Amino acid sequence: MRKHYHLSTILLILLIGALSSCLGFGHRKFGSDYSYNGAFHKYRTFNFITHASEEDSVTLKNYEVLKKYIRERLEIQGYEYSDKKPDLLVSYYIYYNDLNMKGYEQEEFDIWLVNNEEPTKEHEAYKPIKMYMSQGTLLVTLLDHKKQNAVWQGYTSGVLSDPTSESTAYLNRAVRTIFDQYRVFRKGYLRENSSNN
Template sequence: MRKTYGIQVLLILPLALLLSGCMIFGKQKYGSDYSYSGMFNKYKTFNFITHASNEDTATLKNYEVLRKFIRERLEIQGYTYTEKKPDLLVSYFIFFDDLNMKGYEQEEFDVWLAENADNGEGVKSKDPYKPIKIYMSQGTLMVTLLDQKRQNAVWQGYTSGVLADKNAESTVYLNRAVRTIFDQYRVFRQGYLRESYNHN
């Protein structure tokens, strides 16, 4: 029997507290946020959080497409999909209306991670969270990675201008949105690049 994961709204709400600054590319706005307590060099496996099943057919189809693209991207970065005790749970959602978010200004994720990694024991930092306000226009895709064991969000990426109409279908836009988001999560599973090099 296939195992799926759900999470209560109360666990999703704190994600708004992990938002950092945005970049603007044309009319598209994108950015990413991270938790200073994330153990990014320990995560190896992932699964998805189940979304509500009462969405309309078009919306559900878009979510299935997103799930496929997100899974492919994480596997390219060395993570393994598993239904048994995954390290990371992946949540993704499209906000079709305008979105006002409270967030935090942070250093670029990969720069911060390189400076704060602690020899495989996670990340230790006393950096303060600097609150900012973020406005996202219609059609914002948000992808959140949650530490399954700790049940808290550790990274979140988002981009606007994806789909403003919930009845629209566009694999091209969805694929581009996933790439935009995960280009900000430049974290390969620990040892993956070395393993790939040795195999070649």
């Protein structure tokens, strides 16, 4: 059964998510990086790939909870879950220990999107930066299934440093914090919903 969300409900959820992400995450590091070749306004469907770090039941439970929250968020933004040739593949991983990772110094994603609706052959220069992430970093990566490369990644630290923890509230907040940085709706979704209202 296909879910339909009213435009006002969508905007309210995104606003609440943005505000709640600020609360309790002030001392935690979060951010995102994107590919200049991503066709962000064309993606419509998604599915998952992921790799649990351990095979114990608690870790697998955390991954299932993350999958549920990520799916809900993408569906609110108009994307449809699909088993057949999805446009995006979603990978997510929790690093329980401290992590040194590479990010990129880039223009804000929202601003870049407005100015670059279509990918061009001209490549902007990537400016890599090194980042230190504290225990319990959640990394979510969106991959263009057709091109077989990553087009966006979001991350936040201090999520869950203990793999045996059964608290899912942190996971929910972490997903909201990450996807508040990916405010891209499926092409035509907002127009469809505004005409239905």
